[in-house]
Amino acid sequence: MRIVDVAEFYSPTGGGVRTYIDRKFEAAAQLGHELFVIAPGPCDGFEPRAAGGVIQVRAPRLPFDANYHMFWDADPVHRQLDFLTPDLVEASSPWRGAGIVASWEGPVPRAMFMHADPVASYPQRWLAPIATPQRIDQLFGWFWSYLRRLAGGFGSVVAGGPWLADRLTGQGVGAVASVPLGIDRGAFSPGKRDAALRSRLLAACACPDDARLVLGVGRFHPEKRWPMVIEATMRARADAPIALVLIGDGVDRARVARAAAGNPHVRILPPIRDRDLLAAHLASADLLVHGCESETFGLIPAEAMASGLPVVGPDRGGFAHLAQPATSEIYRAGDTGSAAAAIRRLLARDPGLLRASAITAAARVRRDIDHFADLFDHYGAVAAGARA
Incomplete structure:
Protein backbone atom coordinates (compact mmCIF):
# COMPACT_ATOMS: atom_id res chain seq x y z
CA MET A 1 0.00 0.00 0.00
CA ILE A 183 8.00 2.56 21.44
CA ASP A 184 11.17 1.02 20.05
CA ARG A 185 11.43 -1.36 22.97
CA GLY A 186 14.71 -2.81 21.75
CA ALA A 187 16.37 0.59 22.17
CA PHE A 188 15.33 0.98 25.84
CA SER A 189 16.24 -1.51 28.53
CA PRO A 190 17.08 -1.65 32.25
CA GLY A 191 20.33 -3.28 31.15
CA LYS A 192 21.58 0.07 29.81
CA ARG A 193 22.08 1.42 33.33
CA ASP A 194 25.47 3.19 33.49
CA ALA A 195 26.91 3.80 36.98
CA ALA A 196 29.58 6.18 35.68
CA LEU A 197 27.01 8.30 33.81
CA ARG A 198 24.84 8.38 36.91
CA SER A 199 27.75 9.63 39.04
CA ARG A 200 28.56 12.37 36.52
CA LEU A 201 24.96 13.59 36.45
CA LEU A 202 24.74 13.67 40.25
CA ALA A 203 28.06 15.51 40.49
CA ALA A 204 26.86 18.06 37.92
CA CYS A 205 23.94 18.74 40.29
CA ALA A 206 26.24 19.12 43.31
CA CYS A 207 24.92 15.90 44.82
CA PRO A 208 26.68 12.83 46.28
CA ASP A 209 26.44 9.36 44.73
CA ASP A 210 23.78 8.28 47.22
CA ALA A 211 21.38 11.07 46.19
CA ARG A 212 18.29 10.28 44.10
CA LEU A 213 18.50 11.15 40.41
CA VAL A 214 15.26 12.52 38.90
CA LEU A 215 14.87 13.13 35.15
CA GLY A 216 12.53 15.26 33.08
CA VAL A 217 12.69 14.74 29.30
CA GLY A 218 10.87 16.51 26.48
CA ARG A 219 10.25 19.74 24.58
CA PHE A 220 10.40 22.97 26.53
CA HIS A 221 6.84 24.03 25.83
CA PRO A 222 4.28 25.49 28.27
CA GLU A 223 2.06 22.39 28.05
CA LYS A 224 4.93 20.30 29.51
CA ARG A 225 4.84 22.36 32.75
CA TRP A 226 8.60 22.24 33.41
CA PRO A 227 8.63 25.12 35.95
CA MET A 228 6.04 23.18 37.97
CA VAL A 229 8.17 20.01 37.68
CA ILE A 230 11.21 21.92 38.97
CA GLU A 231 9.32 23.41 41.93
CA ALA A 232 7.64 20.11 42.86
CA THR A 233 10.94 18.20 42.76
CA MET A 234 12.71 20.80 44.87
CA ARG A 235 9.88 20.71 47.42
CA ALA A 236 10.35 16.94 47.65
CA ARG A 237 14.08 17.56 48.17
CA ALA A 238 13.32 18.77 51.68
CA ASP A 239 12.97 15.10 52.68
CA ALA A 240 16.01 13.64 50.87
CA PRO A 241 18.91 14.72 48.62
CA ILE A 242 17.59 14.89 45.05
CA ALA A 243 19.21 15.93 41.78
CA LEU A 244 17.00 17.01 38.88
CA VAL A 245 18.24 16.79 35.28
CA LEU A 246 16.04 18.23 32.51
CA ILE A 247 16.79 17.16 28.93
CA GLY A 248 15.26 19.26 26.15
CA ASP A 249 14.84 22.61 24.46
CA GLY A 250 12.09 24.68 22.88
CA VAL A 251 10.09 27.89 22.86
CA ASP A 252 9.70 27.91 26.66
CA ARG A 253 13.45 27.65 27.37
CA ALA A 254 13.71 31.11 28.95
CA ARG A 255 10.97 30.38 31.49
CA VAL A 256 12.50 26.97 32.26
CA ALA A 257 15.92 28.56 32.75
CA ARG A 258 14.45 31.16 35.11
CA ALA A 259 12.76 28.45 37.17
CA ALA A 260 16.10 26.64 37.55
CA ALA A 261 18.28 29.75 37.97
CA GLY A 262 20.59 29.74 40.96
CA ASN A 263 19.72 26.20 42.00
CA PRO A 264 22.86 24.01 41.98
CA HIS A 265 20.76 20.83 42.20
CA VAL A 266 19.04 21.38 38.84
CA ARG A 267 20.89 20.84 35.58
CA ILE A 268 19.50 21.54 32.08
CA LEU A 269 20.93 19.50 29.20
CA PRO A 270 20.25 19.93 25.45
CA PRO A 271 18.10 17.37 23.61
CA ILE A 272 19.72 13.96 23.20
CA ARG A 273 19.19 12.72 19.64
CA ASP A 274 21.31 9.60 20.12
CA ARG A 275 18.78 6.96 21.15
CA ASP A 276 21.34 4.77 22.92
CA LEU A 277 22.58 7.70 24.99
CA LEU A 278 19.03 8.72 25.91
CA ALA A 279 18.31 5.10 26.88
CA ALA A 280 21.38 5.12 29.17
CA HIS A 281 20.17 8.31 30.87
CA LEU A 282 16.73 6.83 31.49
CA ALA A 283 18.06 3.52 32.78
CA SER A 284 20.54 5.27 35.10
CA ALA A 285 18.03 7.46 36.95
CA ASP A 286 15.75 6.73 39.90
CA LEU A 287 12.60 8.46 38.73
CA LEU A 288 11.04 10.29 35.76
CA VAL A 289 8.72 13.22 36.47
CA HIS A 290 6.18 13.97 33.73
CA GLY A 291 4.19 17.19 33.74
CA CYS A 292 1.97 17.14 30.63
CA GLU A 293 -1.67 16.12 31.04
CA SER A 294 -2.69 16.56 27.39
CA GLU A 295 -0.47 14.05 25.60
CA THR A 296 -2.36 11.37 23.71
CA PHE A 297 -0.06 8.51 24.72
CA GLY A 298 3.10 9.57 26.59
CA LEU A 299 6.08 8.33 24.59
CA ILE A 300 8.73 9.48 27.08
CA PRO A 301 7.00 7.85 30.08
CA ALA A 302 6.67 4.66 28.03
CA GLU A 303 10.37 4.75 27.14
CA ALA A 304 11.18 5.34 30.80
CA MET A 305 9.04 2.38 31.82
CA ALA A 306 10.78 0.19 29.22
CA SER A 307 14.07 1.31 30.81
CA GLY A 308 12.94 0.08 34.22
CA LEU A 309 12.44 3.65 35.46
CA PRO A 310 9.50 4.48 37.79
CA VAL A 311 7.37 7.46 36.71
CA VAL A 312 5.40 10.20 38.46
CA GLY A 313 2.77 11.80 36.23
CA PRO A 314 -0.61 13.57 36.07
CA ASP A 315 -4.03 11.99 36.47
CA ARG A 316 -5.24 13.16 33.05
CA GLY A 317 -3.95 12.42 29.57
CA GLY A 318 -2.24 9.44 28.01
CA PHE A 319 0.10 8.75 30.93
CA ALA A 320 -2.81 7.96 33.25
CA HIS A 321 -3.63 4.98 30.99
CA LEU A 322 0.01 3.80 31.00
CA ALA A 323 0.59 4.13 34.74
CA GLN A 324 1.01 0.90 36.69
CA PRO A 325 0.52 1.02 40.48
CA ALA A 326 3.63 -1.07 41.13
CA THR A 327 5.91 1.45 39.39
CA SER A 328 4.04 4.78 39.21
CA GLU A 329 2.48 7.54 41.28
CA ILE A 330 -0.28 9.85 40.09
CA TYR A 331 -0.89 13.49 41.06
CA ARG A 332 -3.58 16.06 40.29
CA ALA A 333 -2.73 17.61 36.94
CA GLY A 334 -1.15 21.05 37.25
CA ASP A 335 -0.96 20.88 41.07
CA THR A 336 2.58 21.49 42.34
CA GLY A 337 1.88 20.32 45.89
CA SER A 338 0.23 17.13 44.68
CA ALA A 339 3.17 16.44 42.36
CA ALA A 340 5.68 16.97 45.20
CA ALA A 341 3.71 14.55 47.39
CA ALA A 342 3.70 11.94 44.60
CA ILE A 343 7.49 12.24 44.24
CA ARG A 344 7.89 11.78 48.00
CA ARG A 345 5.64 8.70 47.95
CA LEU A 346 7.57 7.04 45.16
CA LEU A 347 10.98 7.80 46.65
CA ALA A 348 9.78 6.49 50.01
CA ARG A 349 9.23 3.03 48.56
CA ASP A 350 11.85 0.32 48.90
CA PRO A 351 14.32 1.11 46.04
CA GLY A 352 15.21 -2.52 45.36
CA LEU A 353 11.60 -3.69 45.20
CA LEU A 354 10.58 -0.67 43.15
CA ARG A 355 13.30 -1.28 40.56
CA ALA A 356 12.49 -4.99 40.39
CA SER A 357 8.84 -4.14 39.75
CA ALA A 358 9.86 -1.59 37.11
CA ILE A 359 12.03 -4.14 35.30
CA THR A 360 9.12 -6.60 35.26
CA ALA A 361 6.78 -3.89 33.97
CA ALA A 362 9.24 -2.94 31.21
CA ALA A 363 8.45 -6.12 29.29
CA ARG A 364 4.77 -5.12 29.05
CA VAL A 365 5.33 -1.79 27.24
CA ARG A 366 3.83 -1.90 23.72
CA ARG A 367 6.27 -2.04 20.79
Whole structure:
Protein backbone atom coordinates (compact mmCIF):
# COMPACT_ATOMS: atom_id res chain seq x y z
CA MET A 1 0.00 0.00 0.00
CA ARG A 2 1.19 3.53 -0.78
CA ILE A 3 0.38 6.00 1.99
CA VAL A 4 0.90 9.76 1.72
CA ASP A 5 0.99 11.65 5.01
CA VAL A 6 0.29 15.39 4.75
CA ALA A 7 2.18 16.29 7.92
CA GLU A 8 1.70 19.90 8.94
CA PHE A 9 3.98 19.67 11.99
CA TYR A 10 6.84 17.58 10.65
CA SER A 11 10.18 19.38 10.92
CA PRO A 12 13.81 18.16 11.14
CA THR A 13 14.08 20.13 14.39
CA GLY A 14 10.66 19.14 15.70
CA GLY A 15 9.74 17.01 18.68
CA GLY A 16 7.44 14.03 19.09
CA VAL A 17 5.80 14.18 15.65
CA ARG A 18 9.23 14.14 13.97
CA THR A 19 10.34 11.17 16.08
CA TYR A 20 7.10 9.34 15.32
CA ILE A 21 7.21 9.89 11.55
CA ASP A 22 10.91 9.01 11.30
CA ARG A 23 10.12 5.70 12.96
CA LYS A 24 7.06 5.25 10.71
CA PHE A 25 9.35 5.31 7.67
CA GLU A 26 11.39 2.46 9.14
CA ALA A 27 8.28 0.47 10.01
CA ALA A 28 6.75 0.98 6.55
CA ALA A 29 9.88 -0.44 4.93
CA GLN A 30 9.91 -3.36 7.34
CA LEU A 31 6.22 -4.13 6.73
CA GLY A 32 6.31 -3.76 2.94
CA HIS A 33 4.54 -0.42 2.45
CA GLU A 34 5.46 2.83 0.69
CA LEU A 35 5.29 6.06 2.69
CA PHE A 36 5.65 9.63 1.45
CA VAL A 37 5.39 12.64 3.74
CA ILE A 38 4.39 16.07 2.40
CA ALA A 39 5.53 18.74 4.85
CA PRO A 40 5.81 22.54 4.76
CA GLY A 41 9.33 23.95 4.83
CA PRO A 42 11.55 26.89 3.83
CA CYS A 43 11.94 25.64 0.22
CA ASP A 44 10.79 22.91 -2.14
CA GLY A 45 12.79 19.71 -1.88
CA PHE A 46 12.86 15.93 -1.55
CA GLU A 47 14.67 13.76 0.96
CA PRO A 48 14.75 10.02 0.18
CA ARG A 49 13.87 7.71 3.04
CA ALA A 50 13.40 4.01 3.54
CA ALA A 51 10.22 3.05 1.66
CA GLY A 52 9.66 6.56 0.24
CA GLY A 53 10.67 10.07 1.24
CA VAL A 54 9.88 13.53 2.57
CA ILE A 55 8.52 16.03 0.04
CA GLN A 56 9.03 19.55 1.31
CA VAL A 57 6.68 22.26 0.00
CA ARG A 58 7.77 25.88 0.34
CA ALA A 59 5.60 27.62 2.93
CA PRO A 60 5.75 30.58 5.36
CA ARG A 61 7.27 30.16 8.81
CA LEU A 62 4.95 29.56 11.75
CA PRO A 63 4.91 32.90 13.64
CA PHE A 64 5.16 31.52 17.19
CA ASP A 65 7.62 28.63 16.68
CA ALA A 66 10.63 28.94 14.37
CA ASN A 67 10.96 25.15 14.16
CA TYR A 68 7.91 24.89 11.92
CA HIS A 69 6.34 26.22 8.73
CA MET A 70 2.65 26.37 7.85
CA PHE A 71 0.82 25.20 4.75
CA TRP A 72 -0.67 28.09 2.82
CA ASP A 73 -1.54 27.29 -0.80
CA ALA A 74 -3.40 24.06 -1.44
CA ASP A 75 -2.35 23.69 -5.09
CA PRO A 76 1.26 22.50 -4.49
CA VAL A 77 0.03 19.81 -2.11
CA HIS A 78 -2.77 18.76 -4.48
CA ARG A 79 -0.25 18.47 -7.34
CA GLN A 80 1.93 16.17 -5.25
CA LEU A 81 -1.08 14.03 -4.35
CA ASP A 82 -2.08 13.82 -8.03
CA PHE A 83 1.44 12.73 -8.95
CA LEU A 84 1.86 10.16 -6.17
CA THR A 85 -1.51 8.38 -6.74
CA PRO A 86 -1.70 7.03 -3.17
CA ASP A 87 -3.90 4.22 -1.87
CA LEU A 88 -4.68 6.33 1.21
CA VAL A 89 -3.98 9.91 2.26
CA GLU A 90 -3.36 10.70 5.92
CA ALA A 91 -3.65 14.17 7.44
CA SER A 92 -1.73 14.31 10.70
CA SER A 93 -3.23 17.50 12.13
CA PRO A 94 -6.74 18.99 12.25
CA TRP A 95 -5.73 22.38 10.84
CA ARG A 96 -4.82 23.73 7.40
CA GLY A 97 -3.22 20.46 6.28
CA ALA A 98 -6.41 18.51 6.99
CA GLY A 99 -8.46 21.11 5.12
CA ILE A 100 -6.16 20.76 2.11
CA VAL A 101 -6.51 16.97 2.19
CA ALA A 102 -10.29 17.16 2.56
CA SER A 103 -10.58 19.56 -0.41
CA TRP A 104 -8.47 17.41 -2.76
CA GLU A 105 -10.63 16.01 -5.56
CA GLY A 106 -8.75 12.73 -5.93
CA PRO A 107 -10.91 9.59 -5.59
CA VAL A 108 -8.78 8.25 -2.75
CA PRO A 109 -9.81 7.34 0.83
CA ARG A 110 -8.34 9.47 3.56
CA ALA A 111 -7.81 9.35 7.31
CA MET A 112 -6.91 11.94 9.94
CA PHE A 113 -4.42 11.07 12.69
CA MET A 114 -4.86 13.17 15.82
CA HIS A 115 -1.46 13.64 17.47
CA ALA A 116 -2.84 16.06 20.07
CA ASP A 117 -5.94 17.46 21.75
CA PRO A 118 -5.74 21.24 21.22
CA VAL A 119 -8.38 22.03 23.86
CA ALA A 120 -6.62 19.99 26.55
CA SER A 121 -3.21 21.35 25.53
CA TYR A 122 -4.10 25.03 25.67
CA PRO A 123 -7.41 26.41 27.06
CA GLN A 124 -7.81 23.67 29.68
CA ARG A 125 -4.34 24.57 30.93
CA TRP A 126 -4.74 28.34 30.65
CA LEU A 127 -8.17 28.46 32.30
CA ALA A 128 -7.67 25.73 34.90
CA PRO A 129 -7.67 28.19 37.85
CA ILE A 130 -11.14 29.48 37.01
CA ALA A 131 -13.06 26.68 35.26
CA THR A 132 -13.40 22.90 35.18
CA PRO A 133 -12.25 20.90 32.14
CA GLN A 134 -15.90 20.14 31.34
CA ARG A 135 -16.84 23.84 31.40
CA ILE A 136 -13.86 24.69 29.18
CA ASP A 137 -14.97 22.04 26.66
CA GLN A 138 -18.34 23.80 26.58
CA LEU A 139 -16.72 27.22 26.07
CA PHE A 140 -14.75 25.81 23.14
CA GLY A 141 -17.73 24.07 21.61
CA TRP A 142 -16.91 25.93 18.38
CA PHE A 143 -13.73 23.85 18.04
CA TRP A 144 -15.55 20.56 18.60
CA SER A 145 -18.17 21.62 16.06
CA TYR A 146 -15.40 22.45 13.58
CA LEU A 147 -13.72 19.08 14.21
CA ARG A 148 -16.97 17.16 13.74
CA ARG A 149 -17.52 18.88 10.37
CA LEU A 150 -13.91 18.32 9.31
CA ALA A 151 -14.02 14.64 10.30
CA GLY A 152 -16.94 14.18 7.90
CA GLY A 153 -14.45 14.41 5.04
CA PHE A 154 -12.39 11.46 6.32
CA GLY A 155 -13.07 7.74 6.43
CA SER A 156 -11.41 7.41 9.83
CA VAL A 157 -10.15 9.59 12.68
CA VAL A 158 -7.28 7.79 14.41
CA ALA A 159 -6.31 8.43 18.03
CA GLY A 160 -2.98 7.24 19.39
CA GLY A 161 -4.49 5.86 22.57
CA PRO A 162 -7.75 5.25 24.45
CA TRP A 163 -7.71 8.55 26.35
CA LEU A 164 -7.93 10.68 23.21
CA ALA A 165 -10.31 8.23 21.50
CA ASP A 166 -12.68 8.63 24.45
CA ARG A 167 -12.32 12.43 24.30
CA LEU A 168 -13.15 12.57 20.59
CA THR A 169 -16.05 10.13 20.81
CA GLY A 170 -17.44 12.01 23.80
CA GLN A 171 -17.51 15.20 21.72
CA GLY A 172 -19.45 13.52 18.90
CA VAL A 173 -16.58 13.04 16.44
CA GLY A 174 -17.44 10.16 14.12
CA ALA A 175 -15.46 7.14 12.87
CA VAL A 176 -12.91 7.29 15.72
CA ALA A 177 -10.43 4.41 15.95
CA SER A 178 -7.95 3.90 18.80
CA VAL A 179 -4.60 2.56 17.60
CA PRO A 180 -2.35 2.83 20.69
CA LEU A 181 1.17 4.07 20.10
CA GLY A 182 4.26 2.12 21.09
CA ILE A 183 8.00 2.56 21.44
CA ASP A 184 11.17 1.02 20.05
CA ARG A 185 11.43 -1.36 22.97
CA GLY A 186 14.71 -2.81 21.75
CA ALA A 187 16.37 0.59 22.17
CA PHE A 188 15.33 0.98 25.84
CA SER A 189 16.24 -1.51 28.53
CA PRO A 190 17.08 -1.65 32.25
CA GLY A 191 20.33 -3.28 31.15
CA LYS A 192 21.58 0.07 29.81
CA ARG A 193 22.08 1.42 33.33
CA ASP A 194 25.47 3.19 33.49
CA ALA A 195 26.91 3.80 36.98
CA ALA A 196 29.58 6.18 35.68
CA LEU A 197 27.01 8.30 33.81
CA ARG A 198 24.84 8.38 36.91
CA SER A 199 27.75 9.63 39.04
CA ARG A 200 28.56 12.37 36.52
CA LEU A 201 24.96 13.59 36.45
CA LEU A 202 24.74 13.67 40.25
CA ALA A 203 28.06 15.51 40.49
CA ALA A 204 26.86 18.06 37.92
CA CYS A 205 23.94 18.74 40.29
CA ALA A 206 26.24 19.12 43.31
CA CYS A 207 24.92 15.90 44.82
CA PRO A 208 26.68 12.83 46.28
CA ASP A 209 26.44 9.36 44.73
CA ASP A 210 23.78 8.28 47.22
CA ALA A 211 21.38 11.07 46.19
CA ARG A 212 18.29 10.28 44.10
CA LEU A 213 18.50 11.15 40.41
CA VAL A 214 15.26 12.52 38.90
CA LEU A 215 14.87 13.13 35.15
CA GLY A 216 12.53 15.26 33.08
CA VAL A 217 12.69 14.74 29.30
CA GLY A 218 10.87 16.51 26.48
CA ARG A 219 10.25 19.74 24.58
CA PHE A 220 10.40 22.97 26.53
CA HIS A 221 6.84 24.03 25.83
CA PRO A 222 4.28 25.49 28.27
CA GLU A 223 2.06 22.39 28.05
CA LYS A 224 4.93 20.30 29.51
CA ARG A 225 4.84 22.36 32.75
CA TRP A 226 8.60 22.24 33.41
CA PRO A 227 8.63 25.12 35.95
CA MET A 228 6.04 23.18 37.97
CA VAL A 229 8.17 20.01 37.68
CA ILE A 230 11.21 21.92 38.97
CA GLU A 231 9.32 23.41 41.93
CA ALA A 232 7.64 20.11 42.86
CA THR A 233 10.94 18.20 42.76
CA MET A 234 12.71 20.80 44.87
CA ARG A 235 9.88 20.71 47.42
CA ALA A 236 10.35 16.94 47.65
CA ARG A 237 14.08 17.56 48.17
CA ALA A 238 13.32 18.77 51.68
CA ASP A 239 12.97 15.10 52.68
CA ALA A 240 16.01 13.64 50.87
CA PRO A 241 18.91 14.72 48.62
CA ILE A 242 17.59 14.89 45.05
CA ALA A 243 19.21 15.93 41.78
CA LEU A 244 17.00 17.01 38.88
CA VAL A 245 18.24 16.79 35.28
CA LEU A 246 16.04 18.23 32.51
CA ILE A 247 16.79 17.16 28.93
CA GLY A 248 15.26 19.26 26.15
CA ASP A 249 14.84 22.61 24.46
CA GLY A 250 12.09 24.68 22.88
CA VAL A 251 10.09 27.89 22.86
CA ASP A 252 9.70 27.91 26.66
CA ARG A 253 13.45 27.65 27.37
CA ALA A 254 13.71 31.11 28.95
CA ARG A 255 10.97 30.38 31.49
CA VAL A 256 12.50 26.97 32.26
CA ALA A 257 15.92 28.56 32.75
CA ARG A 258 14.45 31.16 35.11
CA ALA A 259 12.76 28.45 37.17
CA ALA A 260 16.10 26.64 37.55
CA ALA A 261 18.28 29.75 37.97
CA GLY A 262 20.59 29.74 40.96
CA ASN A 263 19.72 26.20 42.00
CA PRO A 264 22.86 24.01 41.98
CA HIS A 265 20.76 20.83 42.20
CA VAL A 266 19.04 21.38 38.84
CA ARG A 267 20.89 20.84 35.58
CA ILE A 268 19.50 21.54 32.08
CA LEU A 269 20.93 19.50 29.20
CA PRO A 270 20.25 19.93 25.45
CA PRO A 271 18.10 17.37 23.61
CA ILE A 272 19.72 13.96 23.20
CA ARG A 273 19.19 12.72 19.64
CA ASP A 274 21.31 9.60 20.12
CA ARG A 275 18.78 6.96 21.15
CA ASP A 276 21.34 4.77 22.92
CA LEU A 277 22.58 7.70 24.99
CA LEU A 278 19.03 8.72 25.91
CA ALA A 279 18.31 5.10 26.88
CA ALA A 280 21.38 5.12 29.17
CA HIS A 281 20.17 8.31 30.87
CA LEU A 282 16.73 6.83 31.49
CA ALA A 283 18.06 3.52 32.78
CA SER A 284 20.54 5.27 35.10
CA ALA A 285 18.03 7.46 36.95
CA ASP A 286 15.75 6.73 39.90
CA LEU A 287 12.60 8.46 38.73
CA LEU A 288 11.04 10.29 35.76
CA VAL A 289 8.72 13.22 36.47
CA HIS A 290 6.18 13.97 33.73
CA GLY A 291 4.19 17.19 33.74
CA CYS A 292 1.97 17.14 30.63
CA GLU A 293 -1.67 16.12 31.04
CA SER A 294 -2.69 16.56 27.39
CA GLU A 295 -0.47 14.05 25.60
CA THR A 296 -2.36 11.37 23.71
CA PHE A 297 -0.06 8.51 24.72
CA GLY A 298 3.10 9.57 26.59
CA LEU A 299 6.08 8.33 24.59
CA ILE A 300 8.73 9.48 27.08
CA PRO A 301 7.00 7.85 30.08
CA ALA A 302 6.67 4.66 28.03
CA GLU A 303 10.37 4.75 27.14
CA ALA A 304 11.18 5.34 30.80
CA MET A 305 9.04 2.38 31.82
CA ALA A 306 10.78 0.19 29.22
CA SER A 307 14.07 1.31 30.81
CA GLY A 308 12.94 0.08 34.22
CA LEU A 309 12.44 3.65 35.46
CA PRO A 310 9.50 4.48 37.79
CA VAL A 311 7.37 7.46 36.71
CA VAL A 312 5.40 10.20 38.46
CA GLY A 313 2.77 11.80 36.23
CA PRO A 314 -0.61 13.57 36.07
CA ASP A 315 -4.03 11.99 36.47
CA ARG A 316 -5.24 13.16 33.05
CA GLY A 317 -3.95 12.42 29.57
CA GLY A 318 -2.24 9.44 28.01
CA PHE A 319 0.10 8.75 30.93
CA ALA A 320 -2.81 7.96 33.25
CA HIS A 321 -3.63 4.98 30.99
CA LEU A 322 0.01 3.80 31.00
CA ALA A 323 0.59 4.13 34.74
CA GLN A 324 1.01 0.90 36.69
CA PRO A 325 0.52 1.02 40.48
CA ALA A 326 3.63 -1.07 41.13
CA THR A 327 5.91 1.45 39.39
CA SER A 328 4.04 4.78 39.21
CA GLU A 329 2.48 7.54 41.28
CA ILE A 330 -0.28 9.85 40.09
CA TYR A 331 -0.89 13.49 41.06
CA ARG A 332 -3.58 16.06 40.29
CA ALA A 333 -2.73 17.61 36.94
CA GLY A 334 -1.15 21.05 37.25
CA ASP A 335 -0.96 20.88 41.07
CA THR A 336 2.58 21.49 42.34
CA GLY A 337 1.88 20.32 45.89
CA SER A 338 0.23 17.13 44.68
CA ALA A 339 3.17 16.44 42.36
CA ALA A 340 5.68 16.97 45.20
CA ALA A 341 3.71 14.55 47.39
CA ALA A 342 3.70 11.94 44.60
CA ILE A 343 7.49 12.24 44.24
CA ARG A 344 7.89 11.78 48.00
CA ARG A 345 5.64 8.70 47.95
CA LEU A 346 7.57 7.04 45.16
CA LEU A 347 10.98 7.80 46.65
CA ALA A 348 9.78 6.49 50.01
CA ARG A 349 9.23 3.03 48.56
CA ASP A 350 11.85 0.32 48.90
CA PRO A 351 14.32 1.11 46.04
CA GLY A 352 15.21 -2.52 45.36
CA LEU A 353 11.60 -3.69 45.20
CA LEU A 354 10.58 -0.67 43.15
CA ARG A 355 13.30 -1.28 40.56
CA ALA A 356 12.49 -4.99 40.39
CA SER A 357 8.84 -4.14 39.75
CA ALA A 358 9.86 -1.59 37.11
CA ILE A 359 12.03 -4.14 35.30
CA THR A 360 9.12 -6.60 35.26
CA ALA A 361 6.78 -3.89 33.97
CA ALA A 362 9.24 -2.94 31.21
CA ALA A 363 8.45 -6.12 29.29
CA ARG A 364 4.77 -5.12 29.05
CA VAL A 365 5.33 -1.79 27.24
CA ARG A 366 3.83 -1.90 23.72
CA ARG A 367 6.27 -2.04 20.79
CA ASP A 368 6.02 0.60 18.09
CA ILE A 369 6.22 -1.99 15.31
CA ASP A 370 2.96 -3.43 16.70
CA HIS A 371 1.40 0.03 16.58
CA PHE A 372 2.44 0.56 12.97
CA ALA A 373 1.33 -2.91 11.92
CA ASP A 374 -2.11 -2.21 13.43
CA LEU A 375 -2.17 1.29 11.86
CA PHE A 376 -1.34 0.06 8.35
CA ASP A 377 -3.85 -2.78 8.70
CA HIS A 378 -6.47 -0.21 9.73
CA TYR A 379 -5.62 1.98 6.74
CA GLY A 380 -5.90 -1.07 4.49
CA ALA A 381 -9.36 -1.74 5.87
CA VAL A 382 -10.37 1.91 5.37
CA ALA A 383 -9.15 1.77 1.75
CA ALA A 384 -10.89 -1.55 1.11
CA GLY A 385 -14.11 -0.22 2.60
CA ALA A 386 -13.97 2.87 0.37
CA ARG A 387 -13.43 0.74 -2.72
CA ALA A 388 -16.37 -1.48 -1.78
